[in-house]
Amino acid sequence: MSQNTTIKPQHRIPAPIAVMFASLLTFSPLSAQLIPxxxxxxxxxxxxxxxxxxxxxxxxxxxxxxxxxxxxxxNPAKGVFIDEPVIIxxxxxxGVSDEGGxxxxxxxxxxxxxxxWFGGASVALQQLSGSERGRFGPFFDGFWxxxxxxxxxxxxxxxxxxxxxxxxxxxxxxxxxxxxxxxGLNMMTGVDQLYAGADRIDQxxxxxxxxxxxxxxxxxxxxxxxxxxxRVSMEHEVHYADIVARDTITWEPTFEFREELNEDRTRxxxxxxxxxxxxxxxGWSIGATLTANRKSHPKIPNYExxxxxxxxxxxxxYEMGFGIGRHRKSTxxxxxxxxxxxxxxxxxxxxxxxxxxxGVLEIGDMTxxxxxxxxxxxxxxxxxxxxxxxxxxxxxxxxxxxYHLEQDDHVEATSxxxxxxxxxxxxxxxxxxxxxxLELHSSTRITSGTGFPGIxxxxxxxxxxxxxxxxxxxxxxxxxxxxxxVTVLTHQIWIRVPIR
Numbered sequence: 255m256s257q258n259t260t261i262k263p264q265h266r267i268p269a270p271i272a273v274m275f276a277s278l279l280t281f282s283p284l285s286a287q288l289i290p291x292x293x294x295x296x297x298x299x300x301x302x303x304x305x306x307x308x309x310x311x312x313x314x315x316x317x318x319x320x321x322x323x324x325x326x327x328x329n330p331a332k333g334v335f336i337d338e339p340v341i342i343x344x345x346x347x348x349g350v351s352d353e354g355g356x357x358x359x360x361x362x363x364x365x366x367x368x369x370x371w372f373g374g375a376s377v378a379l380q381q382l383s384g385s386e387r388g389r390f391g392p393f394f395d396g397f398w399x400x401x402x403x404x405x406x407x408x409x410x411x412x413x414x415x416x417x418x419x420x421x422x423x424x425x426x427x428x429x430x431x432x433x434x435x436x437x438g439l440n441m442m443t444g445v446d447q448l449y450a451g452a453d454r455i456d457q458x459x460x461x462x463x464x465x466x467x468x469x470x471x472x473x474x475x476x477x478x479x480x481x482x483x484x485r486v487s488m489e490h491e492v493h494y495a496d497i498v499a500r501d502t503i504t505w506e507p508t509f510e511f512r513e514e515l516n517e518d519r520t521r522x523x524x525x526x527x528x529x530x531x532x533x534x535x536x537g538w539s540i541g542a543t544l545t546a547n548r549k550s551h552p553k554i555p556n557y558e559x560x561x562x563x564x565x566x567x568x569x570x571x572y573e574m575g576f577g578i579g580r581h582r583k584s585t586x587x588x589x590x591x592x593x594x595x596x597x598x599x600x601x602x603x604x605x606x607x608x609x610x611x612x613g614v615l616e617i618g619d620m621t622x623x624x625x626x627x628x629x630x631x632x633x634x635x636x637x638x639x640x641x642x643x644x645x646x647x648x649x650x651x652x653x654x655x656x657y658h659l660e661q662d663d664h665v666e667a668t669s670x671x672x673x674x675x676x677x678x679x680x681x682x683x684x685x686x687x688x689x690x691x692l693e694l695h696s697s698t699r700i701t702s703g704t705g706f707p708g709i710x711x712x713x714x715x716x717x718x719x720x721x722x723x724x725x726x727x728x729x730x731x732x733x734x735x736x737x738x739x740v741t742v743l744t745h746q747i748w749i750r751v752p753i754r
Contacts, residue, residue, distance in 0.1 A: 287328060287482050287526040289547045289571040289594055292655055293626065295676050297704035297740050298444030299348045302437075304361050304378040304414045306344040306748035310697040311684020312636025313649030315588035317577025318530050318541035319636075323750070326365065326374050329480045329528070330418040330431025331469035333372040336365050344748035350385070351740045355443060357382040361414070372431075373419035380412040382441045384455075410441030410457070420467075427470045435463035445490065453495040459488030459518070480526040488518040517553035524548070530577075537582030543575040543592075551600060567600030571628075584640040589633075596628035596657075611667040621665050628657040636682070645686035647697070653678045678703035693750040701742040 307324040309315055316328075323342065325332040342363040349356030361378030420431025441457050449455055462485045469478035492514045530541030551567035575592035602622040604615045615621060636649030656675040663669065684697035 287480055287524055287545055287547075288484060288522060289524075289545060289573050289596065291549070291569060291571065291596060291598065291628070293657065293659075293674065295655070295678065295704045296444045297350045297354055297701075297742055298442075299350055299355070299357060299742050300346070300699070300744040301348075301357055301359075301380070301382065301412075301443045303346055303348075303744065303746065304359055304380070305363055305376050305416065306342050306361075306695070306746065306750075307697075308695070309588070309636065309638075309647075309649075310699070310746060311647030311649060311682050311695075312586070312588060312638055313634040313651040313680065313682050315577065315579070315590050315634045315636045315649065317528070317543055317575050317588070317590045318539045318579030319577070319581075319586060319588035323363075323365070326372075326418050326420075326431075327376075327416060327433060327435075328465075329467035329469060329478050329526070330420050330433035330465055331429045331467035331478060331480075333365070333367075333374065333418060333420045333431055334422050334429040334469065334471060336367045336372050336374075339366045339753040340364070340750050341753060342748055342750045344746055346744070346746040348742060348744040350443075350742050352738070353385065354740055355383050355385045355446075357443065359414075363416075370422040370424060371419075372421070374417070376414075376416040378414040380414065382410045382412065382443055384410075384441070385446050412440060413438045427472050429469050429471070431467045431469075433463075433465040433467070435461075435465075437461040439488065442488065449490070449492050452492050454493040456491040456493075457488060459486070461486050475529065475531045478528045480528075482522065482524040482526065484520075484522040484524070486518065486520040490516040490518060492516060519551070519553040521550045521552070522547050537580045539579050539581075541577045541579070543573070543577075545573040545575075547571040549598075566603070567598065567624075569596065569598040571596040571598075573632075575632075584645075586638040587636070589635045592632040594628065594630035594632065596626070596630065598624075598626040598628070600624045600626075608665065610665050612664060615664060619664075621663070623662045623664070625660040625662075626657050628655070630655050640686065643688050645688075647682070647684035647686070649682040651680040651682070653680075653703075676703060691751070694747075695750075696747045697745070699742075699744040701744075702739065704742065705739045 305324060305327055307314065308321045309319055309324075312319070320335065322335045322337070325335060342365070344361050344363065346359040346361070347356070357380055359378055359380040361376055363374065363376040365374040366372060414435075414437045416433065416435045418431060418433035420429055422429040437460060439457065439459050439461065445457060446452070446455055464483045465480055467478060467480040470476060494512045494514070496510045496512065497508065524545065524547040527544045528541065529543075530539055532539050547569070549569040549571065551569070553566075571594065573592050573594045575590060577588060577590045579588040580586070601620040601624065604617055604619050604621050607617060608615050608621075631652075631654040633652045634649065636647060638647045639645055654675070654677045657673070659670075659672040659674070661670050661672070678701055680699055680701045682697065682699045684695060686696075687694040
């Protein structure tokens with residue numbers, strides 16, 4: 255059998271779909287070398303926006319526009335553009351509408367330059383709050399053995415650390431650099447939306463990122479290469495409270511409690527090639543990028559909301575980008591265009607010998623296979639205008655996700671096709687204030703097109719987004735999915751103080 259559907263926020267999605275979420279959670283506007291993989295538009299927020307960026311208000315344009323504050327962390331060899339030692343504080347706040355949670359991040363960043371040597375370090379403390387979705391109100395609180403949705407009352411602390419060092423090679427245009435990033439995590443935003451029947455989720459783990467970069471700053475042409483190794487290692491301890499019976503006289507429910515331990519592990523090896531050239535027209539430049547990621551998925555969580563068991567998987571992701579920019583006097587302008595073809599193969603392995611209509615499956619054979627073919631497009635455009643002491647930025651980013659899924663069930667001897675597509679829009683703006691002793695930036699991003707996934711097995715659609723089932727009905731996780739559109743608001747304020 256086969257079926258074809260299209261995802262649109264706030265509309266039902268027939269049939270469960272596989273989710274690959276780890277890549278989404280490691281993505282931020284400052285790590286474009288990691289290509290995100292998304293099969294459902296979950297509103298996750300800007301959890302990993304932990305360092306400042308000069309172009310955040312310009313939609314994060316990067317291909318033909320320089321960012322002397324953030325470039326060190328994308329390619330550590332580009333720290334050669336650091337002019338002087340500075341200290342930067344960059345408080346960042348984000349929130350998801352409709353009680354979808356949010357976070358507060360307080361990072362300190364230092365950038366250093368001493369002759370041919372350069373580098374930097376950054377530490378960040380973060381507090382995250384889970385989604386408050388799923389509360390039916392005080393009427394149901396008396397039935398439950400604890401808070402109706404404990405996710406709404408959880409607050410988690412995450413710690414982030416970065417360090418980079420590099421050197422300009424003597425009497426040449428080349429520089430080299432090395433950077434390391436480590437995050438100790440007790441929560442990833444958006445994960446709670448993917449376990450539709452959970453009463454509580456305890457998360458713990460880490461993300462590690464290592465980068466080696468080289469860069470050549472020529473008279474007209476500049477070229478750089480970055481090698482990346484990224485590791486996501488998380489555990490989700492998911493707690494459920496299922497209603498199995500109810501006394502119709504006292505109206506007291508009976509519960510069965512269960513726990514599941516899901517591992518989320520992804521290993522990414524990537525390479526990023528970048529080039530830009532100054533044109534003959536004053537201030538104009540063009541650039542191009544080529545990115546390749548190989549992602550191995552030793553463990554992909556069996557999210558309750560899809561309930562498709564998966565074990566290992568492999569993804570090949572590519573991005574080809576082109577950009578044009580102009581920097582003249584006090585005005586900067588940039589456009590980025592990127593195309594992302596991605597191929598992913600995930601599967602479930604048999605843990606016992608079984609008879610099927612197509613023959614016998616031995617232990618370790620594939621029982622379910624998922625083949626994804628993605629065709630994603632990213633567009634960014636931004637402008638910056640500076641005056642004597644003041645300035646402003648405007649930008650717009652559009653991310654279009656589209657993929658085709660071919661799923662083969664070797665146990666039931668069936669197959670199905672599914673097509674999904676959606677677009678996320680992110681307008682941004684910023685203001686600047688400068689004096690001889692400090693520089694103040696304030697940037698805001700608003701993302702729409704993401705949402706809350708749910709299960710449409712209740713009489714009222716909104717109730718499908720609840721965590722546990724109601725006292726009258728047990729949610730079937732294999733039911734049709736729903737998506738309610740929300741917005742994500744992110745605000746970053748950073749102050750740069752030179753060390754003189």
